[in-house]
Amino acid sequence: MLELTPHLIGDYLAAEVDGWRKVSVIRMDRLPLGASRETYRIDAEVSDASGATRNEKLILRRDPPASHVDSDRLTEFESYRAIYGRGIPVPRMIHLETDPERLGGAVSIAEDLRGFHNSEYQLQQPAWAKFRPALAQQMWTYMGKLAAIDTAGLGLEKFMPPATVKNASRLQFEQWRDKFRRDSDTCDPILDAVIRELQRTCPASAKLSMVHGDFRAGNFLYDDAGVIRAILDWEMAHIGDPHEDLAWSLSRVFSFGKDDRRSGLALKEEAISWWEEGAGFKVDRATLRWYELFTDLKAQALWTSAVKVWKTSENRDVILAYASWWLQNAQNKAMLETMGRL
């Protein structure tokens, strides 16, 4: 796989980014962020047409040759652009390269919001305990606000598959069920029971929204005062039911404090009430329950696919094997709890 070097990136940016004439990459580090994409932090000196120079702090994300997330740079890049300036804090997108030949994989370039934290496990340390309630309130309120945004003005249909209130749940169900069946090489009787129930009970949606797809602690930046500064990782964004993000964020496997606090931040009912405050409408409990079960399917499909990628492709990132090792059984346990069988 093509190695990304400061020289290569500098020359590429100078040639491709509008208004950038000369780019010197001063520093470039790979960040330990996420399992599905490579993420690099870049310091660059940029000269424009007038000869004026300025420093740019950038984030480069590259699609690897194989990933457990069947998405592409275009979806994430355009999702960020669609939601930018709509009351949900996100970084500004700068450039998209969809040709995988240029840099060894499709690449997006965004502004790098420096000086913030993203670790979900750091929030479990005693020093951060006092910030958890406010962070939880912000996280679920932003999630609710996202659910409330009218999708009509976002232009999502230009880069996302269409969905209707009648078929949104079934489309997601079939996508992730098929992914699991395609990538799994072992039997999972618990997940099979989940699939049967999901198939029998697909709900119609009361409304559609832009669904982030992986909204939880670990996917936002926060500052030293406990303020959320950006929601990240929109690569699984799609048009869907607003309960989907809420259900995902409540998943037991994201209980980073190893207790009842969801996302390691707040109890389930607290999270729901903040989400409702942000959304301006009430949660439909039956729909939420369906999406909690759907979360178990989607997550298990991801963990299964991660180990398949690790075993069968050139992408041998440790996180793919590590995460899938412990998450698959934890997810099965979560399924039992969701179904009232634990």
Add this chain to the structure above:
Amino acid sequence: MRPEVSLVLEEHAKRLAEKIVPQLTGFDANSVAMISFMLTMAAEEFERAASRRVEENEAIRVIFRAAADTVVDPALASRLRALAGTADKDLRVSRLEISNNELRGALSDLHAHIESLKGEGARKINDMIWSELRRSVERRRVALANF
């Protein structure tokens, strides 16, 4: 005296976490920390790998025997009878995993079939299956896991 496998893995995990990770930063520190966790998980799994599969395979065969009179699909009943009569003679983990996967596949098919039936016999088998699925999760429990 020999270094036991679990002890070797645990000690290497500890050495990586305490001595090597602090010397690294960023992506490399994160990767080595995860390798350390995986050695810990490997130590946990090494000790129980064969026993949990043997135990589970036999527990599933017991369910198949109990379900013999309840299953109304002849092909499924025949398959369950055949699997109920198997035994784990080769204790290599890779061989046990193959038989475990075959048994769990049949258990899943039995579960779907039982869900379509009414009556006390079906309810009893359904309860047995859920009980076994709960135990299967406990057998695979990873101490480091969030849940």
